[in-house]
Amino acid sequence: MRLTVVLLLIALSVVSLFVGVAEVRVSTLWSDPEALRLLAISRGPRTIAVVITGGALAICGAILQMLVRNRFVEPMTAGTGQGAALGILLVTLFAPDAPILAKMAMASFTALATSAGFLAIVQRLPPTQPLLVPLVGLIYGAIIGACVTFVAFQADLLQYIQIWMNGEFSGILQGRYELLWVAAAVGALSYLAADQFAIVGMGRTVSVSLGLNYTQVVVLGLLSISIVTALTVVTVGMIPFVGLVVPNIVSRLAGDNLRLTLPMTAMSGAILVLASDIVGRLVRYPYEIPVGSVFGILGAVVFLWLLYAPRRHAQ
Amino acid sequence: MIIVTDLSHKIGTAPILQDINMTLEKGGVTALIGPNGAGKSTLLSLIARLVPIQTGRITVDDLTIGACPTDVLARTLAILPQVIDTAPLLSVRELVGFGRYPYHKGRPTAEDHAKVDYALETFQLTPLADRRLETLSGGQRQRAQVAMTFAQDTDYILLDEPLNNLDIAASRSLMAILRDLAATHSRTIVIVLHDINYAAAYADQIVAMKSGQIVATGSPEAIVTDRLLQDVFQTDPKVHCLNGKMMVQV
Amino acid sequence: MHSKRLCLLALFLGGCIAGYLLLGARGNWAFVLPFRGNKLIALLLVAIAVSTATVLFQTITQNRILTPAIMGFDALYVLIVTILVYLLGGQVFLQLPAVGQFVFNTTLMLVAALALFGSLLTRARGDLMRMILTGIIFAVLFRAITDFLQRMIDPNEYAVIQISSYARFARIEVELLAIASVLTCAALIATWRMRHRLDVLALGPDAAINLGENPQRGMFQALIIIAVLVSVSTALVGPMAFMGLLVVSLAHMITPTASHAVLLPSAALISAITLVGGQFVLERVLGLSTPLIVVVDVVGGGVFLILLMRGKRR
Structure with a gap:
């Protein structure tokens, strides 16, 4: 199955290179310098950005689900994404000339603060009501989102908000996506801590009795989630549900051993976002539909399915 | 019948x-x-x-x-509903008053009020009449509900x-x-x-x-x-007869 | 006790209305008053429609944290308008008379709401959290499809939808206001006539049957009224996620009673105060440009979170 996933990812990446308004043909690729330039400046970076975003968001979802011990949450809709947007908005408002790294740091910081807030709320919820967690998450995210809208309205920055709130890859060019490599690195690093996250997912008591520094792992997890989410929101905007849908599907297909499934989760995330992006490029050709809109529909439908389809027990 | x-x-x-x-x-x-x-x-x-x-x-x-x-x-025909905890804002009198709804459909007459008072009296709820249901004990609340069914006549x-x-x-x-x-x-x-x-x-x-x-x-x-309990409940407790009443020893 | 509080609320609303109409008006009164008057009527209609729909919804579901907006009714209305423009084309859609458009949308809304939520409310009754979550995801899905379709539509026709589903406060069509008033009044009269039955339905389906009320029939009628009221408010000003929850929660605090004869007017008054007074304070006193709805959503969302976390899930 792993092989199928790898092949699918490669196939879709190739398709992504050749889909778009300007025509690029495989046959004339080597004789046409213009086409090569297009690949290097636009299509290539775009494809890489999509793959990194999809993979990193899926990993973030898996980690957050471990941290709050609930399958129905993900950072983009549970406050982290909105927190990142709030951070950039504040920087844009008060220090518009700050270097991009400072903006990033601020976005990551507010994202971290809002996700820590979410975690604190979740820990007060009764464990007997598992669906309360996603519910609270969605409302929490919506409230922070409304705060963002409020500030944006006052500062007349609504257009910016639209860019951050709805993920889109059409603006990705060489020189405007490289920050995402950081997200890729963070995602890869968190793979090293996969076992720790899996243990944290079994609860505080188990973690402590296994000799794990619970708080440290939780902070590490929140940090990686916040950085990846902030980077994604700044470069491409919010893509809801990736972090929710993908880990759930993978868990149903391949079980819950995080160390084994995390690469699958990352690749599946990349595949789904890539497919959505390609659909968005083709369905209203030559115009584009943002990947956030496409994935919003896909994600909501899968979410409903997850909510009602009885979970097959492990064979 | x-x-x-x-x-x-x-x-x-x-x-x-x-x-x-x-x-x-x-x-x-x-x-x-x-x-x-x-x-x-x-x-x-x-x-x-x-x-x-x-x-x-x-x-x-x-x-x-x-x-x-x-x-x-x-x-x-009245059925005693499961304990109503969805509408805790009702007072005992209001709850018992609902028993008259099938007769007055929201516009109680003097007769309906009298019947409610009678039901409260019968079940010794008059001192509690204006208390909220949520402030009552489980037994009192149950009694209020029975009073409502009683008022339903x-x-x-x-x-x-x-x-x-x-x-x-x-x-x-x-x-x-x-x-x-x-x-x-x-x-x-x-x-x-x-x-x-x-x-x-x-x-x-x-x-x-x-x-x-x-x-x-x-x-x-x-x-x-003994035999019927064994047959129905698949367990074999002793049955005693005490002052003419049957009792199952558990 | 309740009637006194209702009177106080009414007086307060009167003050808000007077302030809204009169304060800060410069120049030509003949121009200002009708303009503000129309806007005021729209605000009042929306306020009462939202509060009444929310009270009805909470009664038929027997809990205090569900509202039509949270369950995706508003989003459904916007989606229906978008689908119509997508299928018919913006020009055709615009050529329909405003009244026809409105009635058509509302009818579709009714059918869709009954089909979707009728079965959801009956089937998932046992599992409240699942039901709310389903509703919220429905809302997300409706918005996502709306967004998708809007981008499939020509930019010119896209403008049509923006007119028909958002920002009516800026310029209210008198014709639409008239039909909205008629529909709201009809829905309110129907609700008021149901008030004693609503008291019984709020006890739960079993208790309602015992007292000789048919809960299915009551729920069906309430859903029809809700669909009409949501259509009115959404068509006039657009979706309002937490407004209903906020004002009805306030009503439960200010006039704590299970009697709909008190609860309905109390919620309506508080809702009107929130919209008219809020608009007045925001626009005239603070001079903020943010739409009131954004503020209401932040506060209402906070109330929702608190209700959820306090365990008042019923």
Whole structure:
């Protein structure tokens, strides 16, 4: 199955290179310098950005689900994404000339603060009501989102908000996506801590009795989630549900051993976002539909399915 | 008289009740007993039209369940609802007042007020009349609900495991009230009970059910026997006779 | 006790209305008053529609944290308008008379709401959290499809939808206001006639049956009224996620009663105070440019979170 996933990812990446308004043909690729330039400046970076975003968001979802011990949450809709947007908005408002790294740091910081807030709320919820967690998450995210809208309205920055709130890859060019490599690195690093996250997912008591520094792992997890989410929101905007849908599907297909499934989760995330992006490029050709809109529909439908389809027990 | 004819009920494909035939005469207290899943509550819900009938027929006096308008039935038959915790903002008087709704549809007359007062008096709730339900103990709340069913002034009163969550004092007092309703107010009481001892002590008649069928009907002395308990509940407690009442040693 | 509080609320609303109409008006009164008057009527209609729909919804579901907006009714209305423009084309859609458009949308809304939520409310009754979550995801899905379709539509026709589903406060069509008033009044009269039955339905389906009320029939009628009221408010000003929850929660605090004869007017008054007074304070006193709805959503969302966390899930 792993092989199928790898092949699918490669196939879709190739398709992504050749889909778009300007025509690029495989046959004339080597004789046409213009086409090569297009690949290097636009299509290539775009494809890489999509793959990194999809993979990193899926990993973030898996980690957050471990941290709050609930399958129905993900950072983009549970406050982290909105927190990142709030951070950039504040920087844009008060220090518009700050270097991009400072903006990033601020976005990551507010994202971290809002996700820590979410975690604190979740820990007060009764464990007997598992669906309360996603519910609270969605409302929490919506409230922070409304705060963002409020500030944006006052500062007349609504257009910016639209860019951050709805993920889109059409603006990705060489020189405007490289920050995402950081997200890729963070995602890869968190793979090293996969076992720790899996243990944290079994609860505080188990973690402590296994000799794990619970708080440290939780902070590490929140940090990686916040950085990846902030980077994604700044470069491409919010893509809801990736972090929710993908880990759930993978868990149903391949079980819950995080160390084994995390690469699958990352690749599946990349595949789904890539497919959505390609659909968005083709369905209203030559115009584009943002990947956030496409994935919003896909994600909501899968979410409903997850909510009602009885979970097959492990064979 | 409640007459149940050829009643069967399924949930999905699982049969809950199979070919029930039962006649309950007017008057007295009838207890439905049986192990979990025997279909007692379903039978009661079907009589009370809480669940639509699938096959079979139930009549209460000359009213046919399902065919008779529901607001007409509400003046003949009442079921004690599960403890209402969804509307904690009601006062005791307001709750008991709802018992008159089938008669006045929201516009109470002087007679309705009088009946509510009488019900409060009968159940010693007058001092609590203006208290909120949420401030009452479980036993008091249960009593308020019985007062509401009493105010509904129906010949038949059905109760589904009313002793759940009640301590022994509240349970005994409720059962005594029900006996009194049957004796002095000539109401017909049908009650689903978990505890055989309460059934044996307070019922005039016991209907024993098992796997969706009626196994036996009769007086407590005839029903509460070693053999029948073994047969119905698959357990073998000792049955004693104390002062003419049957008692199961647990 | 309740009637006194209702009177106080009414007086307060009167003050808000006077302030809204009169304060800060410069120049030509003949121009200002009708302009503000129309806007005021729209605000009042929306306020009462939202509060009444929310009370009805909470009664038929027997809990205090569900509202039509949270369950995606508003989003459904916007989606229906978008689908119509997508299928018919913006020009055709615009050529329909405003009244026809509105009635058509509302009818579709009714059918869709009954089909979707009728079965959801009956089936998922036992599991409240699942039901709310389903509703919220429905809302997300409706918005996502709306967004998708809007981008499939020509930019010119896209403008049509923006007119028909958002920002009516800026310029209110008198014709639409008239039909909205008629529909709201009809729905309110129907609700008021149901008030005693609603008291009984609020006790839960079993208790309602026992007292001779048919809960299915009551729920069906309430859903029809809700669909009409949501259509009115959404068509006039657009979706308002937490407004209903906020004002009805306030009503439960100010006039704590289960009687709909008190609760309905109390919620309506508080709702009107929130919209008219809020608009007045925001626009005239603070001079903020943010739409009131954004503020209401932040506060209402906070109330929702608190209700959820306090365990008042019923």
